[in-house]
Amino acid sequence: MRRAFNQLGAWFYRVMPGLGQRWAKRFQVQTVEAHIPWAAVRGTLAQQRISLITTGGVHLRSDSAFDMHDPHGDPSFRLIPASAKPNDLMITHDYYDHRDADQDVNIVLPISHFQQLAAQGTIQHLGPCYSFMGHITDEHIDTLIKQTAPTVARNLRAAGITAAVLTPA
Numbered sequence: 001m002r003r004a005f006n007q008l009g010a011w012f013y014r015v016m017p018g019l020g021q022r023w024a025k026r027f028q029v030q031t032v033e034a035h036i037p038w039a040a041v042r043g044t045l046a047q048q049r050i051s052l053i054t055t056g057g058v059h060l061r062s063d064s065a066f067d068m069h070d071p072h073g074d075p076s077f078r079l080i081p082a083s084a085k086p087n088d089l090m091i092t093h094d095y096y097d098h099r100d101a102d103q104d105v106n107i108v109l110p111i112s113h114f115q116q117l118a119a120q121g122t123i124q125h126l127g128p129c130y131s132f133m134g135h136i137t138d139e140h141i142d143t144l145i146k147q148t149a150p151t152v153a154r155n156l157r158a159a160g161i162t163a164a165v166l167t168p169a
Contacts, residue, residue, distance in 0.1 A: 041163050049125040051161045052080075053152070055134030056101065056108030056169030057093025060084065065092035066133040073136040075143040077152055080129040086112060095135040096169050108169045127161045134169050 041048065057066050059078035067074040080089065089105045091098045101107040111129060118126040130152050136144050156164065 043162070045123060046121060048123050048163045049127055049159075049161050050114060050123050051127045051156055051159070051164045052109055052111060052114060052129040052167065053132070053164050054109045054129075054167045054169065055132045056096075056098065056167065057091050057133045058089055058105060058109045058131040059092065060088055061090050062088075068092060068094050070140075072138045072140045074133045075136055075140040075148050076132075077148055078131045079155075080109070080111070080131055082111075082115070082118075082126040082128055084111060084129070093133055093135070093169065095133075098169065101169070108167055110165075110167065114165070127159045128155070130155075 058080065059065065060080060063078050066076070066078075086105045089109070089111075091101055091105065091108070098108070106112050109129065109131065111126075114123065114126045117123045132144075132148075
């Protein structure tokens with residue numbers, strides 16, 4: 001039932017944007033006060049080891065889907081190998097209309113394009129990619145900030161990633 005409600009909300013946004021926006025106003029956005037660390041990119045683009053990070057709910061078809069039954073979202077992540085092909089991937093996310101991205105996942109995770117950039121030498125390397133579900137509320141925000149995000153940051157550092165491209169859905 002919850003999943004049908006979520007999908008109805010996404011439908012409102014697509015078909016009746018004004019009504020969908022009114023519906024969305026009933027949800028309070030929780031503001032998080034946090035220092036966001038920033039590091040300038042060093043070196044040329046050709047020296048960068050890049051990872052893609054999306055909030056589009058993308059994952060390998062062989063992975064477990066994001067939890068669409070928890071009304072507060074799913075604060076976990078899915079690891080996507082840099083070698084993944086678009087046909088290896090799918091989207092599990094009820095909070096946005098991803099019909100176009102279902103046809104071409106590069107809309108929310110431009111993995112094919114970055115694979116080409118690496119093959120051409122435009123970037124040094126495409127590293128592992130990470131996907132989150134972009135609808136996180138209440139107690140899951142704390143989990144995301146204190147557990148999930150630091151784990152991904154440690155993984156990126158261990159993989160020698162020098163830059164990340166963030167693609168919201």
